[in-house]
Amino acid sequence: MVQTVPVVGNIPEETTSFVGRRTELILLERALAEHRLVTLTGGGGVGKSRLALRAAERAARRAAGRPAGPPGGLPDLLPRAGRPDTGTGAAHRGAGSGAGAGYPGAGSSGSTGSGAGRRGAGPGTGAGAWAGRRERSHHPDGAWWADLSPLYDERLLLSTVSDAVGLYDHSLRMPIEALCEWLAPRRLLLVLDSCERLAPACAHLVGELLTAAPGLTVLATSRQPLGTKGEHAVEVRPLPLDNDDAVLQLFRDRAARSAPRISLEDPRHAAAAVRICHQLEGIPLAVELACARLADNSVEEIADRLVSRLDGLTATLRPGAHTGVPTGTRTTSHTTSPAGTHTTSPTDTRDGTPAGPRTDTRTGSRTDTPRLDLLTDETRWPQRHRALRTAVGWSHELCAPLERLLWARLSVFRGEVDEADARAVCAGGPLSADAVGTALNGLVGQSVLRREGTRYRMLDTLREYGGMWLDELGEARALADRHAARFADLVGRAHDGWAGPEQVAWYARIADSHADLCAALDHLLVADPPAALEMAGRVGFFWSCSGHLHEARGYLERALDGDPTAGPQRTRAIWALGVTVLLQGDARGAHRLGERCGVAAWHDQHPESMLSAAYLLSLSCLMMGRAQAAHTVADRALRAHPGDAFDSPSQLRCRLARVFALTALDRLDEAGEEAAELRRACLDHGERWTRAYADYQLALVHLLQERPYEAEAHARSMIAGKELVRDSFGIALGLDLLAAAIAAQGDGERAAYAYGTGQAFWRMVGHPRRGTPELAAVRSECERQARAAAGDPAYEEAFRQGLAGDGTRGLARVLEGHLPPGELRTPP
Numbered sequence: 001m002v003q004t005v006p007v008v009g010n011i012p013e014e015t016t017s018f019v020g021r022r023t024e025l026i027l028l029e030r031a032l033a034e035h036r037l038v039t040l041t042g043g044g045g046v047g048k049s050r051l052a053l054r055a056a057e058r059a060a061r062r063a064a065g066r067p068a069g070p071p072g073g074l075p076d077l078l079p080r081a082g083r084p085d086t087g088t089g090a091a092h093r094g095a096g097s098g099a100g101a102g103y104p105g106a107g108s109s110g111s112t113g114s115g116a117g118r119r120g121a122g123p124g125t126g127a128g129a130w131a132g133r134r135e136r137s138h139h140p141d142g143a144w145w146a147d148l149s150p151l152y153d154e155r156l157l158l159s160t161v162s163d164a165v166g167l168y169d170h171s172l173r174m175p176i177e178a179l180c181e182w183l184a185p186r187r188l189l190l191v192l193d194s195c196e197r198l199a200p201a202c203a204h205l206v207g208e209l210l211t212a213a214p215g216l217t218v219l220a221t222s223r224q225p226l227g228t229k230g231e232h233a234v235e236v237r238p239l240p241l242d243n244d245d246a247v248l249q250l251f252r253d254r255a256a257r258s259a260p261r262i263s264l265e266d267p268r269h270a271a272a273a274v275r276i277c278h279q280l281e282g283i284p285l286a287v288e289l290a291c292a293r294l295a296d297n298s299v300e301e302i303a304d305r306l307v308s309r310l311d312g313l314t315a316t317l318r319p320g321a322h323t324g325v326p327t328g329t330r331t332t333s334h335t336t337s338p339a340g341t342h343t344t345s346p347t348d349t350r351d352g353t354p355a356g357p358r359t360d361t362r363t364g365s366r367t368d369t370p371r372l373d374l375l376t377d378e379t380r381w382p383q384r385h386r387a388l389r390t391a392v393g394w395s396h397e398l399c400a401p402l403e404r405l406l407w408a409r410l411s412v413f414r415g416e417v418d419e420a421d422a423r424a425v426c427a428g429g430p431l432s433a434d435a436v437g438t439a440l441n442g443l444v445g446q447s448v449l450r451r452e453g454t455r456y457r458m459l460d461t462l463r464e465y466g467g468m469w470l471d472e473l474g475e476a477r478a479l480a481d482r483h484a485a486r487f488a489d490l491v492g493r494a495h496d497g498w499a500g501p502e503q504v505a506w507y508a509r510i511a512d513s514h515a516d517l518c519a520a521l522d523h524l525l526v527a528d529p530p531a532a533l534e535m536a537g538r539v540g541f542f543w544s545c546s547g548h549l550h551e552a553r554g555y556l557e558r559a560l561d562g563d564p565t566a567g568p569q570r571t572r573a574i575w576a577l578g579v580t581v582l583l584q585g586d587a588r589g590a591h592r593l594g595e596r597c598g599v600a601a602w603h604d605q606h607p608e609s610m611l612s613a614a615y616l617l618s619l620s621c622l623m624m625g626r627a628q629a630a631h632t633v634a635d636r637a638l639r640a641h642p643g644d645a646f647d648s649p650s651q652l653r654c655r656l657a658r659v660f661a662l663t664a665l666d667r668l669d670e671a672g673e674e675a676a677e678l679r680r681a682c683l684d685h686g687e688r689w690t691r692a693y694a695d696y697q698l699a700l701v702h703l704l705q706e707r708p709y710e711a712e713a714h715a716r717s718m719i720a721g722k723e724l725v726r727d728s729f730g731i732a733l734g735l736d737l738l739a740a741a742i743a744a745q746g747d748g749e750r751a752a753y754a755y756g757t758g759q760a761f762w763r764m765v766g767h768p769r770r771g772t773p774e775l776a777a778v779r780s781e782c783e784r785q786a787r788a789a790a791g792d793p794a795y796e797e798a799f800r801q802g803l804a805g806d807g808t809r810g811l812a813r814v815l816e817g818h819l820p821p822g823e824l825r826t827p828p
Contacts, residue, residue: 008063008142009188010164011056018054019253019284020239020246021047028055028234032189032217033138035232036210039195039220042236044461045285045388048221049193051236055219056143059189063142139217141188149194149460150414150515153522154201159551161205165190168547168728169766172584175550176205178766180212187215194460195222203228238282247277250287258445259294272299279306279390285461286391292447293398306390392465395446404469405431406439407448411466412479415515416455424486425479455512480523487513487520488535495538499649501686507725510542521555529562534569540576544583545689546726547765552580568609571600575612582616583729587623594620607641611650614638618657622664625773631661645681652678652690659697663704664774672701692721692730699737703778708744715741716815723811732761735814736775740782748790749798751782756802757810 028051031038040048146164151157158175162168165188169178183190190209195202203226206218210230220226225233239247251273252264264270276299280286293302396404409426410417419437427433440456443449449456458466470476490513494506510517517539524532536559543552556577560570578593594617601609614637621630634657645652655678662671675697682691695718702711715738722730735758743751787795802810 008140009056009060009144010166011060011143011145012053012147014053014057018050019250021051021054024051024236025054025058029058031232031234032059032219035230036216037206037218037220037226037228037231039222039225039231039233040236041222041225041233043223043283043388044464045283045392045459046236046238047284048236050284052191052193052219052221053145056145056189056191059139060143062138063140063188139187139189141186141215143189143191145191145193147193148198148202150519151198152414152519154198155554156518156551157198157201157205159548161190161192163547166764167766168549168764170547170549170583170585170729171766172586173766176208180208182763182766183209183213183216185215186213189217189219192218192220195220195226196224199224199226202226239277239284239287241278241282247282247287248273250284251277251291254288254291254447255294255299258291258447262294262299264299269299272303275303276306279303280388283388283391285459286388288447289391289395292395292445295445296398306394388461392462395448396465396469399446399448400439400442402431402435403439403442403446403448405429405473406436407443407462407466408469408473409466409475409479410443410449410456410458411463411470412476412483413458413516414519415513416452416457418455421486421490421513421516422456424489425482428482481527483516484520484523484527484531487517488524488531491517491535491539491542494542498541499646499652499685499687499690503686504688504724507542507546510539511546511726514548518551518555521559525555525558525562529559530565530569533559533563533565533573535559537569537573537576540573541579544576544580545730547728549580549584553577553584556580566600566603568604568606571597571604571606571609572612574600575609575616578616578620582620582623587620590616591620591624608648608650611637611641611648611654615650615653615657618654618661622657622660623773627661627664631658631665634658634661645678646685646687652687656690656693659694663697663700668701668704671697672705675701688721688724689727692718692725692727692734695721696730696734696737699734699741700774700778703737703741703744706744708741711741712738712745719811719815723815728761729765731811732758732765733775735761736779736782738814739786740778743782743785743789746785746789748786748788749794751786752790752795752798753802753810754814755782755786756799756804757814758802759799760803760810 028038028040032055040052042048144165146161148157148160151160158179162175162179162182165179165182167179167182169175169182171178173181192202192206199222202220202222206220206226206228209216210218225231239250241247255262255264255273262269264273276290277287280290290302290306297305396407399407406422406426409431410422412425413421419440422440423433423436427436431439440449444451444456448462449458451457467476470479490509494510497503497506521532521535521539524535532555536555540552540556543549556573560573560577563570574593574597578590578597581593582590594613597609597613597616601613604610614633618630618634621627621633634654638651638654638658641651643651645655655674659671659674659678662668662674675694679691679694679698682688682694695714699711699714699718702708702714715734719731719734719738722728722734735754739751739755739758742754790798802814804810
């Protein structure tokens, strides 16, 4: 695995070597320095995302004060005898427009100036020129990566980009307004990967962001330009074949992973490798798929078989050629099952797997040419992508039948997949649950899937192909139903386990499954509104606590509108919507929802509903400054429904609301006793969310009772717990209390640094410092004490340093210190 280095941003880790592209990378970096929007265009599998990833990773290194290193991959660093000087004569194909050198192997458009068709990259792009350049960051605030490939409509575009840049907006503003304000003061590189399905929406978003944020640079990847004013579009072409060092190095590298015993030092193997690379037109994904076959085939066999496949595809694509089916339509054809029986179906009806070799429908004779109906659909796979179509189609044909079936069924997932989810959704018919694991490993071995830790990822191009086969199989609706049912069940189990020792793991699982949870809800809102209401009500609280407030509110409102049926599921959804609205800063709106929830709970006559309504009403009263009403509501509900704190999640949360009310009423001894009792119960049960807020209340009580060292310990514990569940709002609250506790000890500079870090987190959540009303006086006293202890200049500098890291870089430093007795901080 490629070694990681400290960077500023959220750049994905590269798991395979980056090969070639030196001159392309140099000129891309030049374009990013000269243009605010650069779009890498080109067909699927050509390497757009990988080139963007390398450019972003280099930008992130520079932002961290580290050298980016020489551009390009291994061939560029190991010159060979007789190799042309890439610094002065890199081959150029296609037109180049714009000032400076043309793009090697690529056509660029959208910028001013001229220079079409120049050959060579011009002086100053070789290794010597790089070595003499001073490493300077054009993007001091780092490089941030937004993967848009899981998105199939624009509803989640803004939240996906906001998450990518570290904004977890808790305000009532329009999401675009919050994102523009967040980016306005920053100088960063934002990468939008895989824009093609959302090109119009991306174009509009980019226009808004570039107008609002003068220091922003956007690098997009898309199969076509976005069409935005000022866009500098660069076509990424396959690895060059006229100087084939890079494409052959890619072949060697991937072959070594698939079949380490094969040596390309043998002249016959080397010649066959060259043939393969030329037949596949230097397309990186096609070459990788071919190399995956080396475990079962020699290099010569692959080269020979590719010729026959390409010939078959060429004949099929020739004008007037008869494919046996109308292009772009779902058809039946004679196929042969693994057992040798013939059927007339788009699949083998005996085993349900996609068909491999087939019988010619005109002559009745058997042919080994793969079924090309999908590959010749010009609406999905343009004819110019012949080599990639051949490689993908051949890889599909050579997969075992159950692997082909799993490939198709996995296309229903939007994000990374773990084996348990794959078994639950994809098993059925001939594909047993046990066979799913075997097929997953087989698809990894053939480069159809990539293993990311314990999860699996499928490239978007291959997912599209699997989706076409899923349509052919007639299973798309059934798999969407099973996918939605699986993730609805996941949310149900997470909801039931919220108050238990696996709480942190459930928060992580919900976060990792975000794209698939949204896809499941979108499906259920149409197919099964009552199930959508139940799922939204259960996931809403997780999302609200993890910063996904806009998604939570949107899905909850749609689910409530879609199913008017009264009952506990509807009451829970109203409650979750109320919590979301409260966290967005609308206490009065949350109180109105609390009253609606109370009426619904009265009709339910269910303790969980009653306590949930009381929790929401109590908190909204607190935020409106009505502490006595808050205490009355929570206390009456708890007396009406007595029990242990861990009888239900609502019992636990309602007790917490009562503690908050006692503190606000200045009944500090009672608040401290109840908070300590609640904290002990949470420790016994392994619960972290409520425990963190119990620590928060204990820190506040100790601070108000002039015990700053105890307050500091509990504030640190609170922050550590909120970090585990990814609650930026809770971290911001804890940092304010921590700063106040440190200031009360007389350490002004350390308090100012913590206070600045807290301000960075408040910016992340999109609004000024918030919390219950009594915090205003605590913050004011904190600043006064810290300034008095440190002096204004030292205070300002420490505050600036804490603020400068956007929160995350300062948090680890702030958390250094002691915790309550007997407790160790669990690493996130």
